[in-house]
Amino acid sequence: MKEQIGRVKELAAALEPELVAARRDFHKYAEPGWTEFRTTAVLAKKLTRLGYQVDIGDKVINKDAMMGVPKPAVLKKHMERAIAQGADSALVAQMSGGMTGLVATLRRGEGPTLALRFDIDANDIDESQETKHRPYRDGFASVNPGAMHACGHDGHAAAGLGVANILMQLKDHLSGTVKLIFQPGEEGSRGAAAMEAAGVLEGVDYIFGGHIGIKARHLGDFICGAREFLATTKLDVTFTGKPAHAGMCPEEGRNALLAAATCALNLHAISRHGQGASRINVGSLQAGQGRNIIPAHAVLQLETRGVTTSIDGFMAQEARRIIEAAALMYAVDYKAECTGATQGGESSPEMAEMARTIAQEMGYFENILGITSFGATEDFSHLLTNVQKQGGKGTYVQLGADASAGHHHFCFDFDEKVIAYFSEFMARAACRLLGA
């Protein structure tokens, strides 16, 4: 196997132009969570052609476990757009209801099962249309309004294709099973739970995930593992009161705007936790309709986080009570819906060690860090924690890439060299773990 590993570098390097092209294609047709119809269809086609068994739709997504799904009308519009943008309509049909994402499996007899996870969704952002922004200048900026790959998941999806290509060429030297998980809805912590609930992790012994950039800022930086993934809960809250003329009979109204305002303030006043970091954010609040009407309607989008699943649980429980109390305060009705959630977690030390060895062998990395605090949320931690619970191991790596702006910024772009590195790293990991 040693010599095969030597081939990985060459194979990856040779694939680079193709991977960059794939990334730019995904970038141009950016699709946010649960609407990755075209992205999934394109991946499915290519992976099938490579020889993988490709599962999509309800084989990989448990409908009941989907959180934060857009409304049917929105899904319909996006399905039509995907087809108009070249997606296979039969494939799209299998994803109806928003069941995007796929799993590509390569079975090579006896041996452990390794899952490699790549997230594929875009952000809800309008992309920059300035000429200083390379994707716009070079014609691959998003053509989909309100959707942009501003977090590098286009690169992740492309890197996944690269791994698939390399491993298929080395398949005779592998023993065991490779599962390439292309996950929808990482943003908003929505996709991992639905894939896990569909059984995607059954029998998985090892799981690897990774990200371009984040805490690894520059090409040549590499982080072997993460601790302090923040567990999170996402809630959508609606308050419904009663309108009234604000001049003539304000007392007849039931003020949903003030319920929302007192809710937001008191949510942010939830106690800090003595056991570790917590977070709360009411990210948006939309209330009222007219200046002279007691506002009868309000909607909040919020999230809690905790450095452990238990601390996030404390935050979410406090939040739910405060929401109820805010409704009671103004005698309005309320609804609080969970639209996303993921767990805390941390890399298995042995896997992080292995990642370090691989990174050193690759020769590109000058600045290699061990398990490092992540301090943010990654839907991957739901998958990682579940694999660990069933006795498996895993890690989450970060590959540095110089970026033109921060993640989630409308001018975000990154050094595409990292894509091939990402493919090479994952392929090397597979060779180590499944090498004959």
Add this chain to the structure above:
Amino acid sequence: MKEQIGRVKELAAALEPELVAARRDFHKYAEPGWTEFRTTAVLAKKLTRLGYQVDIGDKVINKDAMMGVPKPAVLKKHMERAIAQGADSALVAQMSGGMTGLVATLRRGEGPTLALRFDIDANDIDESQETKHRPYRDGFASVNPGAMHACGHDGHAAAGLGVANILMQLKDHLSGTVKLIFQPGEEGSRGAAAMEAAGVLEGVDYIFGGHIGIKARHLGDFICGAREFLATTKLDVTFTGKPAHAGMCPEEGRNALLAAATCALNLHAISRHGQGASRINVGSLQAGQGRNIIPAHAVLQLETRGVTTSIDGFMAQEARRIIEAAALMYAVDYKAECTGATQGGESSPEMAEMARTIAQEMGYFENILGITSFGATEDFSHLLTNVQKQGGKGTYVQLGADASAGHHHFCFDFDEKVIAYFSEFMARAACRLLGA
């Protein structure tokens, strides 16, 4: 009768020195609501001596309807003090439990029943000890800490003695019944409901009440009646949470201070009422014990008001729900106790007209106003409204008197000439209504 009425002026004028002395005695031994033990005992002695039937204790106060009663230990201390300051101990014993106040009755055969009401309680204020303050300079400032007649009720009580004296001298010319009601606990709207519940208003056809000053600023001003008495509800609220170390484990606490803070803010945000004036005031908030402990205890004193009993009812209902919601917001326990309440109301136009005629006849008043907006709370309105409900009539007058400071100010004092005017006015009203 006409000629008798002529005598009233002389009788009142002759009593002036005695009434001023009585006022200064009451002033010196000021007693707040439900602790008017000495005041009541002194009145009882004098009225009995004059020949009135005097009822005190549970004959005039319904224990179950008392609101905002001080704690037993406080009452005990004040009873002892009253005796030390000259009150008859047998009389004080009859008032145990805080049942202060009295009704003095003069029955003169057939005829209507007229109630004249005088309030006798002091404020919870420390009196000025500056020589520019006449009561202090002349040695009749309050000797009771935290208690001061800063609203003129000392003058009302003295005026009541004057009326009693005059009417007794004219008794042969009266037909019907006179009830002199010396009411405790006007401040805080506590006494009227308990007297009414004890049956004091049974059979009353007419009721007159009045006040020195307020909207009648100067000697020579007279206001014949009032509308827009504000109904009110007084609430004491306690929040009980759980302490915790604010540095090590703040999340284990249940924060009563924040419950109180959010309660106060949201109470003040209760909607204005389209049907008329409303009020809300959280007058005090005491919370917490130490800087580094999550505060487990908070107490609020608040009141609502409304220009009608129904608007105050709206305010109080909103307030109760907000208190409950504030407790839920911080997962603390709460208790909301009603410590006072009175109704809205307004003078009967015929009685106000009669008051105008009397005021004109008296000859002292240059500036006579009809029924005028009161815009504040007077426990008298509870009595007035109940008399009107049983088919009777009444009014509430204001007699101008130049004052050294605003009502409830620690330097409040007034022109004592008004006391005899007050006695004369009330005696004339009795002569008109019960004159043979």
Add this chain to the structure above:
Amino acid sequence: MKEQIGRVKELAAALEPELVAARRDFHKYAEPGWTEFRTTAVLAKKLTRLGYQVDIGDKVINKDAMMGVPKPAVLKKHMERAIAQGADSALVAQMSGGMTGLVATLRRGEGPTLALRFDIDANDIDESQETKHRPYRDGFASVNPGAMHACGHDGHAAAGLGVANILMQLKDHLSGTVKLIFQPGEEGSRGAAAMEAAGVLEGVDYIFGGHIGIKARHLGDFICGAREFLATTKLDVTFTGKPAHAGMCPEEGRNALLAAATCALNLHAISRHGQGASRINVGSLQAGQGRNIIPAHAVLQLETRGVTTSIDGFMAQEARRIIEAAALMYAVDYKAECTGATQGGESSPEMAEMARTIAQEMGYFENILGITSFGATEDFSHLLTNVQKQGGKGTYVQLGADASAGHHHFCFDFDEKVIAYFSEFMARAACRLLGA
């Protein structure tokens, strides 16, 4: 003149079908404040044809005094739409910048100047598309999205045409000047100040305004005048903070949403006013962009009111300070822009008396009330108060009409019989005041 007045009834009755048609035309092409391009153009055409001197654009609107004007792009779109819907493009051009509304003048030599005011703007509401809603069923529901005549101003505009027609027929019997003011932007209290600042009220001795419905519920009800017009101030507030990742570095953000929330709460906690009714309403609050981003942007629409201009002044002053404090609280920038304002006021008793006489003469009204509390805001009070300040007089009448839903409701419609009554009333008033 007496006999001429007799003709008014016949003339008005004869015009009824034409007025109903005009009302339905205005209804179908509903245009909110400062976008009444087509409405104004249609009125201008008809009034010119009738023989009136018609002034529009900067002759009747002072650009610097316009409040709450839509953005240029919106105005442009609405101007194009008006032309597409039949407006004369030359007329529309004169209204550029949103200077809608007009004044039609009839000069008949010596004599007083009488202004009759009709408001013409629609509400920002989507009209009902249910068959039970007559305008929809009969094909005259609004074809303009987000715009609907839900307050009867379509009827007012039509009634104004009726008056114009009648008075022109009686012109030989009139001495003095009639100014028909067709006012834009009554909703939001935006138009009156700009017309007044343009000099429209110069020389006006009498001013009459009126409304269909409101406190006069049924056909046959008539209210002769109003007191307690609420003065009002409309503010648009923007808070601008700094975004940050809510998981990784929330402390780097500047939270505009919380500034808006604390602003809204504390605004509603502004003290009630002892001198009379006040109001506060934050009618809408839009804040934030994404769930996991510290919200950097918030917009509030709010209004204050007071039963006197001075009480509204108190409210607005408090509001401005609270807005500034809320910005300081969260270290965000803010902007508070006044988008509308009008004064308090009340009818002149003599004019209300004359209105009563006219209403009695008309013979349609069974239930006639004198000056009645309005308890809401009417931009007319700005005009009325200014006419009174220059020594003139005026009143504001309400003509009952059964309605299918409350004012500002998306199903609002009214009994169209009232339109001709309205024309007749105003024409009779002109005949009385300018009758030779």
Add this chain to the structure above:
Amino acid sequence: MKEQIGRVKELAAALEPELVAARRDFHKYAEPGWTEFRTTAVLAKKLTRLGYQVDIGDKVINKDAMMGVPKPAVLKKHMERAIAQGADSALVAQMSGGMTGLVATLRRGEGPTLALRFDIDANDIDESQETKHRPYRDGFASVNPGAMHACGHDGHAAAGLGVANILMQLKDHLSGTVKLIFQPGEEGSRGAAAMEAAGVLEGVDYIFGGHIGIKARHLGDFICGAREFLATTKLDVTFTGKPAHAGMCPEEGRNALLAAATCALNLHAISRHGQGASRINVGSLQAGQGRNIIPAHAVLQLETRGVTTSIDGFMAQEARRIIEAAALMYAVDYKAECTGATQGGESSPEMAEMARTIAQEMGYFENILGITSFGATEDFSHLLTNVQKQGGKGTYVQLGADASAGHHHFCFDFDEKVIAYFSEFMARAACRLLGA
């Protein structure tokens, strides 16, 4: 020196009865921060008698750097009480202004300077008077109302005497200088800064401090060092508004209670910090005077904390701005006074290592932990950080002792065996660092 160290154990064991007696004496005459007049006087006497150079008053306390000092009248009362309870009046006089605490120095020629710090203040708590509470049962409960040693500082002071005694007996074997710092006002983080500002740390190479209990629960537990001392800032805030009658003219008031309420809420809504733990607590809020008066006065006691001095700095800066904004919100005046502050910090690893060696040698400890998160505030960290800044080293140890209740509980008591252990540990540390 080795053999001398052997003697330490015997010397400490022999002192045990005397140390227990000293602890009980301090316990009985408990004195909170800046009032430790008797405690200091007793210590001064004993340490002088042992042969130490004892400095008190302005030699060890910089008056300008004192925070949270009681009012002069309170200090006066406590000074008188101290003398009545046996303190030398000349010594007490030197401490006037609250300059309690002392430094006892032993100079033994060339060599490093070692500071050992013992805190001596009591808590503001009424001690339990139940017979199950040993101090009460055995007659050494606090006789000073509102003052109790509920944190073990009585034991610390006694242990300091033990060390002083032992080291004096071994003085011939020491080279260098020992400074025994008996610090006042540890509670509230008030004393360390004033001692440091007086120059107490000049020339100090090593500093050791410690605590009975806290995270070392049981006799036999030992913790060698601490990290994550929370930096803290203590603020007293006063809001001053304007009173007004809540019924008649609420708008004339300036509401300090609502300023305090909105201040408290918004303080607790300060953003969490991405770089580590922060805390905020408004521990008490006292506002208002009477139910029907707009509250014109409010006082808050609050504290911020941060796991680093920089994070606490962020919290305190946010707090100061929010306080200013709350005052502006209600147009009231404010004052924010810093009454205490200390820094974050952590033990020097080498000193913690040495502590481990000593603890192992002592033979009493079964459960020895290395540098452990403290997660709370200790005024010692101010001293430690300053020594480290000048190139020195230090550590903070915790010696387990079974307790009858949590620290700061009114039933707190501890296993007194730990006192001699504490003396022995500190003496051993001195022998190691200054041993010839």
